[in-house]
Amino acid sequence: MASADRSLGPMITCREFEDFLGDYLEGRLAWGARWRFRLHMWMCPECRRYLRSFRRSLELGRRVFAEPDESVPSEVPPELLRAVLAAVRTPDDGDT
């Protein structure tokens, strides 16, 4: 985006767009800031593409982490079960 002089009006810079991004995604921007954010997005193809990639990376993260990690056993290791049961059977000082 061509450089924007903040004193000229509502146009924000790409850096300010970045600063607003988290609150925009959480729906926390006040009306005026949201309008300025959207105006910048409309005017700046680079930030528009950035936001699209940003959202896509989050979608990939959510979907990959919603599935079990194949390197993690699908069942609880028996030694873990045994260790927990042994520990629970043995009252510590705080339980007496």
Add this chain to the structure above:
Amino acid sequence: MARRTRDMGTEGGEAAEEAEWVAALRSGDEASYVALMQRFGPRLLSLARSILGNEAEAQDCVQEAFIQAFKKVGGFEGRSPLWPWVRRIAVNACLGRIRARHRQAEATLEAWQPEFDADGCRLGLEPRQLPAADELLASDRVRAAVRAAVRALPEIHRTVLILRDFEELSTGEVAELLGLEPGAIRVRLHRARAALKKQLEPAFGGKGM
């Protein structure tokens, strides 16, 4: 598995079943302990490993979490489902480990933040065409890259990202769990998201994967 666990306790039948289960746990019934470990264990192991980036430590934390849960279950009032309660105990166990470690420098994260010129204009070129998520996820290398990118984040940023975006806790819940202000969570979350995006750029641009 993930979705089923997350939805537990939201339907009437399951809520009644869970109330019986809680009663058995509170009475010290070992079969109910085993059932709980078998039901939540794999998901907790996966979560702990995602946060800690280490299988052995993840197992230790989950073991510690189950022991704590069974010792505390007498005080569990059953107002909320079991899963969030057990998850909170496990996350706290992971956080204890993280605090005990030497804090990782956040300098790594700087390299993954967006860059701007002196006028505040974005530097770097974003791809004009972005592959669809389904297309990207069909590649094992991309899936591995997503996990690696999350693992590469500093621990606190990784934990915030996992709890807020992947476990879908609210910002307030994450702040409470981590003992930070919601504003601090938002800053870390945004930097973690930006770092994830930066690391996945080769996949989006079709280069290197």
